[in-house]
Amino acid sequence: MSFIQKKISTVPSIFLGITLLFTATSALAHVKLLSAIPAMNATVTDQPKNLTLNFGEEVMLMNIKLLDAQQKNISLNYKVNHDLKKSFNVPVPSLKKGKYTVTWTTMGKDGHNMNGEYSFTIQ
Structure with a gap:
């Protein structure tokens, strides 16, 4: 795999990680x-x-x-x-x-x- 192909394949993983982080944060939000x-x-x-x-x-x-x-x-x-x-x-x-x-x-x-x-x- 070339350097560019590796970088392109990590973009969806980063996007998925960010999405999961925001989902988990809102699920753990407590009522004040x-x-x-x-x-x-x-x-x-x-x-x-x-x-x-x-x-x-x-x-x-x-x-x-x-x-x-x-x-x-x-x-x-x-x-x-x-x-x-x-x-x-x-x-x-x-x-x-x-x-x-x-x-x-x-x-x-x-x-x-x-x-x-x-x-x-x-x-």
Whole structure:
């Protein structure tokens, strides 16, 4: 095989590799938490009645926890609902002033679990 023939035969292989790379990247993309109430890293003065999580795509909220500054779990009355939604409202009990961390786990349409956390402070 001549040098030119070898170079021409590698072009389809390179194209196939690039195509597979982009396909794999989009398949591994995870749904992100777009916004929350109370907002991420916010300081609020009023007691929140709910935690609201807004995701970029429809997901199933598998788990949500609220932790205080000492990492003590604050009981939330959340039951997993198998509906896929972009937004979830979870009632919260009365909270004292301090820093809180929200942790969550979702499952996307593709079956992949995603998790994350954010904090807010009540003054």
